[in-house]
Amino acid sequence: MAECGASGSGSSGDSLDKSITLPPDEIFRNLENAKRFAIDIGGSLTKLAYYSTVQHKVARVRSFDYSGKDAEQDHEPPYEVSVQEEVTARLHFVKFENTYIEACLDFIKDHLVSTETKVIQATGGGAYRFKDLIEEKLQLRVDKEDVMTCLIKGCNFVLKNIPHEAFVYQKDSDPEFRFQTNHPNIFPYLLVNIGSGVSIVKVETEDRFEWVGGSSIGGGTFWGLGALLTKTKKFDELLHLASKGQHRNVDMLVQDIYGGAHQTLGLGGSLIASSFGKSAMADREFSKEDMAKSLLHMISNDIGQLACLYARLHGLDRVYFGGFFIRGHPVTMRTITYSINFFSKGEVQALFLRHEGYLGAIGAFLKGAEQDNPNQYSWGENYAGSSGLMSSSPELCPTQRARSGTFDLLEMDRLERPLVNLPLLLDPSSYVPDTVDLTDDAPARKYWLTCFEEALDGVVKRAVASQPGSADAAERAEKFRQKYWGKLQTLRHQPFAYGTLTVRSLLDTREHCLNEFNFPDPYSKVKQKENGVALKCFPRVIRCLDALGWEERQLALVKGLLAGNVFDWGAKAVSDVLESDPQFGFEEAKMKLQERPWLVDSYSKWLQRLKGPPHKCALIFADNSGVDVILGVFPFVRELLSRGTEVILACNSGPALNDVTYCESLIVAERIAAMDPVIHSALREERLLLTQTGSSSPCLDLSRLDKGLAVLVRERGADLVVIEGMGRAVHTNYHAALRCESLKLAVIKNSWLAERLGGRLFSVIFKYEVPAK
């Protein structure tokens, strides 16, 4: 149905208000399977939430029955790959202007298939106004939900499930948005909701919150008073006026009273002594812009001051701001931030939320879905289906606005399993997975965006090739190209659109877009072939290794790990080689490797450590399929096992590039066990455990890992973490501090990055770290 969604203005478009510029089926996606609705109707915007199931293709691997077959037989794939339909849960959130509400309800009615839906949760001030309309159009009973309860539920939800949800706004930095890594404990916090009035709520736990205060001077005051003063009707236009005005023409400043730039009462001369203080002088005309600006300052300062007073009274330093006054308006975020900094002297942080506009709808939805326990799951933002931050802000992105109208979307996928922190993180609250923040680092951002743009053709080609039997593969691949290209362009102009921009987020976005167009695993065939080839080499590699002396073997094992890691289709330098030279193999890869001393080389320390007592349990995050996992990781695992170390081998839950997935790792391990008694007995005795990471990313976020993995790590008392590959050990986690020993190794398969790190292509990172006692 994704195809349908993108097929342009269908017949359904006729039923909608003409002013809707986009085909509604691109907005109300997956409506056919929509089950549960919630609506949040604010003063000007309506937010619709619904739960739907998405049917999409997944690549499944299944082991052949090898009993009685000769494993050495040539040209035989090691396992079967099939594409299956899978149903996953997704939350859709759509934001549109209230003027479209009737047309939108009509559209929903026409497309609603599910009959089990009887109720719609409604919140927001407008829920009262539109109650009858909703009931009539949708034939659903409207259940009104408390506004603040919904808001807070929504806030807790996004803070827990969306990394980089919260940000601070810094006027003069580029970009202005500074995202915060999610604190493992989000409570307590202060939520200041600036709607028409201001509500200040202290949130202590998931279910406990308290209205601590409020103010009647809020967005409604800005709008109402602004409209009276300037004869400008629309809120956005008022803000626009304000952004052009000079408040000092209207406000009485300290220097107006004291003369010059005199410092008094410890206050600077340019501070406002009296808002609108100059407008009492008759026979003067004031421009609309100046009055709007003065009004904006007055209201923002006032709210900031009250927020500080409440924060101080309750001993809180995190204050989240929301409400339509803030929503997507850099102007108000700037003035509120200024005010908070001024009044708290930097002690309180003004935080804003990327999905602030959806909090009420999310909360209302969660209220309605309580029997499904949505809070027990982890959810992930789907970058493919979500509009970026500020996508509809005319101030920041005029072209974008024209393109997407005033619609804004958020989609969240329900993840199979709950995600938690790796228990071995030294300090979960300060852990930042990504090594380079591309929002900060303009040259790096330019490089990587270009890099991903250039690689797009190859990815499209690979996607088409992965589905030879599909008639529409080329068409879908083209749509994927457009979508991802569009995302990259958005990110060029708004690097902050999806939180902190990182190589990881670029990779993840690509994966989400591929999935969106039903290319669940473009590398499945490549991986299948490579696994087959590598498996055949396995016995020989083991024989060679076993023939070496202990110390030589240790180095060979590490080199094997590194050489295996060269086989990375995600790296253009490598994929070019692999495309052009099908014979390129393990030994060739070893030749490519940098000689010791490596770029980062703590091998000697590692060797020294190996001479000591064995580790209790090693947690290994594997990278690529084929040579990497089979000829690199497994021999290394085998050695650890022989030393008496238990091993947890963690692979991705879902496919990403040619990374080995958990399912593939099971088959690979089974095949290796058939050839190797060490692995065989370790598997049987559960000294070697295969597990999934919970991720489908080529990178690794140690704060969002499968709960089962965390349990295993704890149970087995893992005391060594091995992270392999560029995506997991360099783009992410390079600086990750763990409570146990760790080994981060990777081959730099990107010359730009190598140069940045002071090395060359195929430089080696071998970083062995022991935590300070």
Added chain:
Amino acid sequence: MLKLVGGGGGQHWACSVAGTGLGGKEAAFEVARPGDQREAGCGGPGWGSSGIPDSAPGAGMLPAGAAGRARGGQSTEERGEPVGEGEERRARHPPAPALRLLNRKPQGGSEEIKTPENDLQRGRLNRGPRAAAPAPGMGDRGGRPEHSATHAPGAPADTGAAAVNGLLHNGFHPPPVQPPRLCNRGPAGSGEAAPPRLPLLPELQPQPPPPQHDSPAKKCRLRRRMDSGRKNRPPFPWFGMDIGGTLVKLVYFEPKDITAEEEQEEVENLKSIRKYLTSNTAYGKTGIRDVHLELKNLTMCGRKGNLHFIRFPSCAMHRFIQMGSEKNFSSLHTTLCATGGGAFKFEKDFRMIADLQLHKLDELDCLIQGLLYVDSVGFNGKPECYYFENPTNPELCQKKPYCLDNPYPMLLVNMGSGVSILAVYSKDNYKRVTGTSLGGGTFLGLCCLLTGCETFEEALEMAAKGDSTNVDKLVKDIYGGDYERFGLQGSAVASSFGNMMSKEKRDSISKEDLARATLVTITNNIGSIARMCALNENIDRVVFVGNFLRINMVSMKLLAYAMDFWSKGQLKALFLEHEGYFGAVGALLELFKMTDDQ
């Protein structure tokens, strides 16, 4: 004489204030604090006459007793002030200014002892130690004898020591015991029954100091100083000025005790200033004398007279300076004490145009000193401070006097063009907590823009007739009733001017409603910030002053309501009759102090 002690409270306090902040030489006297003495002298009679020992001066009995009645009446309405607060105030009270002033006198020559003033003080001297004696009675105040054990021993001992020291060091009398401030609050009659003050004027015997090697200008100034009565007194005219963002507040002390001789010597333009100011109630187009605020029969710095309260818009400042130049004000060689931002802004103009040297003063210092002073002298026998009883019930809400004897700690909210909020812990220990730019200037500014009005009076008049609920969005407008989840009443304002988001409502709204909504919005916001500050600072008395409250009953009642309602009765909003003039009074007090310093 005896009557005088009771009735003339104000004048001595005036002297004592004039001496504030003098140097450390007087350290020996610091133990005797006016606060102690006040309590020693009046606390007994005021609070529990039954406990007054025989040594209690009969002098204090009559008026103090009257005050006691007044106070007794009040105390049923007020929350009783815990006795413990007395101690706190003493502990924090700054050194006794009265003592310091006195201490300076010997420089003038021994014959000064003979002056009637000193006679008075001698009379007081006798009272000083005796006055201390009743202090143990303090313990009986409010019928809490357990406190006497802790307080009583300290207070009289201190006072006594001070008195002894005073005599030992310079042969002078210790300061006059501060008559109970309560006396001023007593029935109006007690104030008016104090004519005997007049004959006591010591100013009539100016002591000519020998100015030997001084410049002609200085000689002139010294001579003029003598004109005003005596050494250590600034020459007339006595002004205090507070030049704010919107209004200039001017206090003028009109001496009423001018002798014929003095009158004859009074230079012409000084006389004309006096006549001009006192015979008019309006000056030019915009200057106004608040006659109803005039403090009559006040003794300041030893002179008796009336304190006048005058205001004019700050935009008329240049005209004022021009006038000062034309009237050759500088020839009077007076020092012009000024506070407020304008003191800085116009300093150069004063100097260049009018040849006047401004003495610039910190506006918050002035505000606090002025407030304490005016409260201490009372409002012509009536109390200066008041509150609203039953603030949450419009039917029963009414103005009631409040005794600000133990003012600390207080949150002082000064509402001028903008708003400053101070936490005041003692006479000279305070901090500016915060401020807001949404103040009187905002109210007037917005009203002018929204309604086309031009003056504060006009704006208030309109506001009085309007209904803000047409303009504001109430909780019930959004939720159909109370917002129970948060315990908000339907009648609470959810969004100020929120209804004005709708064009239809904008088109149908009246100017009066807009003015009222502006007033309510600004007032509630100040109340809200003040309340949060009070909570954060842990202070439960909030004193609202400033000209935003002038003729503004709507705001005062709203503030009283807001403090009471949102704090569930924990906070009390207090107001003062001379709401906007304390800065100017404080500036005038500085004039006395600096003269004394010279």
